[in-house]
Amino acid sequence: MGLTLRRVAIDTYHENVAYLHRDCAVYRAEGFQALSKVEIRANGKRILATLNVVNDASIVGCNELGVSEDAFARLEVEDGHPASVSQAEPPESIPALFRKINGERLTRDDFHAIVRDIADLRYSKIELTAFVVASNRSELDREEVYFLTEAMVASGRTLDWHESLVVDKHCIGGIPGNRTSMLVVPIVSAYGLVFPKTSSRAITSPAGTADTMEVLANVELPFEQLIDIVRDHRGCLAWGGTADLSPADDVLISVERPLSIDSPGQMVASILSKKIAAGATHLVLDIPIGPSAKVRSMPEAQRLRRLFEYVAQRMHLSLDVVITDGRQPVGRGVGPVLEARDVMQVLENDPDAPNDLRQKSLRLAGRLIECSPDVRGGDGFGIARDILDSGRALAQMRAIIQAQGAHEFDHHHPPLGALTFDITATEAGVVVGIDNLQIAQIARLAGAPKVKGAGVDLLRKLGDRVAAGDVLYRVYANYPADLEFARQACARASGYSLGHADQVPHVFVEF
């Protein structure tokens, strides 16, 4: 029975949805149920979709087969094209999914089948969530994490830079303001190493590197332009979403995020698959630890390090894990414009530049420079500092910004949100705690990253002595509702703790 295809302009976000009218003869004859998985065939293509039943002929008529935005794009046809729909065979990997739900260990082939089905959007939200929850905690052993990583790389494109040494850096996240990539890339690429940095946008944080870089330049670059920029400048700072790298990762994140799931196995597979697909041969990985960081103790950090190292070694990626100070946000600004300001201050060697951001970036850059076979271990930091102090890093950053397409931005007069309020110390004391999660939450409620000029500017950091009434931080927003949300969050918990100098938590790490 033939139907005509109709684009139903609903964005169902990584889930293909098919819409059939309740009185459609096919719906009745096939005995579909709502939420059935159906197979749509049109234009020689086949896709799976979840069925929604419609009672309104103005959305889909009785002879029409409606499909959601993403699904319509995948069929690559015009409205009104002939199409057919039938009960779908379940995705090939469903038996493997059921075995994982039942607590069994899966094989390499199982993971490849599951990830292929996920990348092809053959899983419903229900099946996706089941995979994520059943693979949570210690449900995956390290061999399975390796299989998952390998399968995620295989699910998308792999870039080949035709270079024997392609460096990258990554942080596991959780520390607001931690924009070291925007300093490490210009320093290390100015030194001459190939550093094609692709970043994500913020998922749960107030800014990702791509969000902050976008204050300065275009980040959504066509793939060919990205190749040209890296050939000409050895580095770039682009958004990775257009490159089809580890596409299953993006689909998995769409259910991990609302469940706040970020288990070690999934983190390792997600990060390493993206980096390997992007063509990195050498990676420096930053694991911050602190009382409100993702990792809260050294034993936990060491366990995570070993899992990263095991999988990296199986995937032939040279990996250097550094465990860093995650007790508080890095730099001063939290939010795209504020963080871009901090980065430019460091690049310009401004005496007011946040020193913690400068020091951390130099150390990471030094580690990467030491990947170069002609640099002795320990010499990287000095080389990086020379490149930054001499202005070569700034020149390199300007060249990358020009190549990507510069945006107007004067960091001496950053375009911050027009609405502000200050949080002040209610008593004298020393700053003995800054809660990463609470500061991130306040910055998000104020509008970051969607509102580029929104966020939190930290005027005091750990160990600073304050008098009663001193400003601890300033919140910027653009919309009254956002400002009010942020103000309520600050009233519940400012994120700052004051006390005595000897209460400042120890620095856990040397680096």
Add this chain to the structure above:
Amino acid sequence: MGLTLRRVAIDTYHENVAYLHRDCAVYRAEGFQALSKVEIRANGKRILATLNVVNDASIVGCNELGVSEDAFARLEVEDGHPASVSQAEPPESIPALFRKINGERLTRDDFHAIVRDIADLRYSKIELTAFVVASNRSELDREEVYFLTEAMVASGRTLDWHESLVVDKHCIGGIPGNRTSMLVVPIVSAYGLVFPKTSSRAITSPAGTADTMEVLANVELPFEQLIDIVRDHRGCLAWGGTADLSPADDVLISVERPLSIDSPGQMVASILSKKIAAGATHLVLDIPIGPSAKVRSMPEAQRLRRLFEYVAQRMHLSLDVVITDGRQPVGRGVGPVLEARDVMQVLENDPDAPNDLRQKSLRLAGRLIECSPDVRGGDGFGIARDILDSGRALAQMRAIIQAQGAHEFDHHHPPLGALTFDITATEAGVVVGIDNLQIAQIARLAGAPKVKGAGVDLLRKLGDRVAAGDVLYRVYANYPADLEFARQACARASGYSLGHADQVPHVFVEF
């Protein structure tokens, strides 16, 4: 910012969905993302919904707030009513859900909060699935199963029949043709016990009791009529979906079904919560075991029995667990009309009636009759047989059918599907195996339960000797496509195994 409400006639099946146009000022100002949880306020009511973003003003305009069918009904307003929408606070129980995902044990209060949110449709499909998968396998201890059961009862209505003895029976499922309720209810209610039987429709099977009873009578009865029928006749055989009994169960099933999840804890909570909410004081529970039954070994059956007994005792329900022969389908017919025919043959004491269905029903009815304080243990079977043989059970069934509203049905000429094919023995031998799962699958593909006359008629059962060419079973369908699906399934595996008489598997149980 005010919006007007618009019914979007899409059936999203137990998930509230809100539709906002991408250019809607509220969407932009609030910084919503696709799949955000939003709170809709209208008419003094508040509901949570998942956001879908729409690019077509004919579905929702820029000043409209679209809501899916179920959600619209819950708001109890007209199209065009003023409404507002905002970022939703996550459901109260989300922290408890996250703890369960992380493998923690939950408290009674946690389960009550989670189940209340589920029954109120405050959970997204992602959150629901996470709860189901995180509570799967042995993740719930027996105290937690009790808390879950109690919370599920509390989430809906509880019926009170104002009787000290209200009996019920239930089977954990998985055995096609197992329509004992339609015999046990007339026998036991004719004896005089109150037996208000509410049943489900088929979820994954080719027929539920409600589907088969519907061949004979109305099963979707208004609640008040159901009360009247039970007062007049001591029994009924109705569909339980209208009575709002353990409503969280229906929502959970909507994600358990596509994942084939049916863990002991969830099964116990689901079954006992429904029965207790329906007002039962005494329950006989049927656990069939066999190579293709849900439960495949006696130790597994005993573990399940102990869990049922523990929770029943905590809930003050008198429970009698019987472990029965689940090696093959019960009776001959599989599918609503075929099963109704079997039931009527037994009630009429037709010599051709399937004896296994008769015997099993008499034994279950006997156990229930023994709940009566004036019946000695062991006497129930004889009493039940007298009621059946004397025609009193048939008369009682006719009275119930009349009271519910009789449908025209002549079991001597049952309205079976017009299209059929036979599966025959390819060689001589003895039937040594009948696969419950495969027979159920063939009957479903043939159209059951949606097509009442579709299904499988088993002409040979375990232990029967056949010659090459003898018909093993006959498949009935109404639509050519269904017939073809069923035929392909039979070609892959007929479900029958032939062999020597000594290969017939042992009867595991006496009952």
